[in-house]
Amino acid sequence: MLEQVVIVGAGIGGLRVAERLRRAKYDGSLVLVGSEPHRPYDRPPLSKGFLAGAEPVWLRAEDRWDALDLDLRVGSRADRLDLAAGIVEVGHDRVPFDRLVVATGVRPRTIPDWSGPGVHVLRSLDDAIELRRAMNGSRRLVVIGAGVLGTEVAAAARARGLEVHLVDPQPTPLAVAVPPILGRAVARWHADRGVHLHLGRGVTAVGGDAGPRVTLDDGTELDADLVLVAIGSVPNAEWLVGSGVAVDDGVLTDETMTASDPRVLAIGDVARVRSAAGHRRLEHWDNAVALAGPVARNLLREPADREPIAAVPYFWTDQYDVKVQVLGSVGAADTVLVVDGDPESGSWLALHTDADDRLVGVSGAGSPAAINRCRAALIDGRPVAELLAAAPWTLTGSAGAPRS
């Protein structure tokens, strides 16, 4: 019988597993350990509405915490895992567990020399409070990294009237997440709103005594009041190294989200889950939310009875007034068939296919219902011709690898 479940990481993944355990009638002791000083809050608004002045979005209303019957320890960091003793060390406390959930997320990747006054990163509510405060007195922002985070902050800063420079070594924004045809559209939206794009340009130095200065690899020097470094992230898994739980760019799990020790499961940004295509780590909000129920159910089962958890990746990003939605395993090398609208207009629907003309993903803006309807076809990996024959779409454009 399980007497105590410990969840480390009080973000959305950790909290949702706790809620799902109670919903599944687990009535033992539940401990949720979070290193941040706040109760769990929602991260996506931090690069969007929060920078425009909105309040934080709390993940559970104040008056609903008692019902969860949870030992919530905010401002507490798990430092070490002692598997043999079945204990997590949290400061001076030794917290025993029968099952442990690792939900510790990621933190911003940093470069030691890229620091100093005026240089920011964005992951936590405290980071966002500092960035928002700094924006108040600033005229010029340089964003290093044109991924989802960097482009969203660039958009939010333009809306607040700052002069914005966006720098990335890739030729298009969001280059890791989406194919160039979509990246070019994102570049256009930013250019149209007055963002100065420095694409295909690396950064050689950040710093300076009289406010931060960003030096590019062609010698350009960008003086700023404020710099945001948004160059990716690192899993918070160091506290597990040497514990016996296998860690390699995140916590390695099998298809049931069980780590190398059957008492330990992982969820969210920190989990690197085995699939047919190899181990994969996803940094998407939906990935933490949608898998919380299946992870809670597997935790309550004997290891031999646990079920594989299949997820269809999904993320969205808000760029000005465009909400981009991406479903499936979309990548830079996809062939993209635009079946409605046009990405540059900010309204489109596109099917993404692999070299065998199988559907691997769907992207769009302004077509949430159509995107959702493609979910079943994605799970089945249906040939795209079948989908096109069954839907009222005609090809309005295509891009990507040549189709034979």
Ligand SMILES: Cc1cc2nc3c(=O)[nH]c(=O)nc-3n(C[C@H](O)[C@H](O)[C@H](O)COP(=O)(O)OP(=O)(O)OC[C@H]3O[C@@H](n4cnc5c(N)ncnc54)[C@H](O)[C@@H]3O)c2cc1C
């Ligand atoms: C600014 C921003 C905007 C985003 N926007 C989008 C978006 O538009 N669309 C989208 O799909 N995704 C978005 N994401 C990603 C999404 O927020 C994450 O995928 C999601 O928050 C992951 O949840 P998680 O529970 O795995 O990790 P987290 O939310 O990071 O929670 C992990 C928690 O564990 C804590 N922790 C770490 N180490 C320890 C330790 N040793 N002991 C105790 N606690 C620890 C951390 O401090 C953190 O509070 C965004 C992320 C950010 C930062």
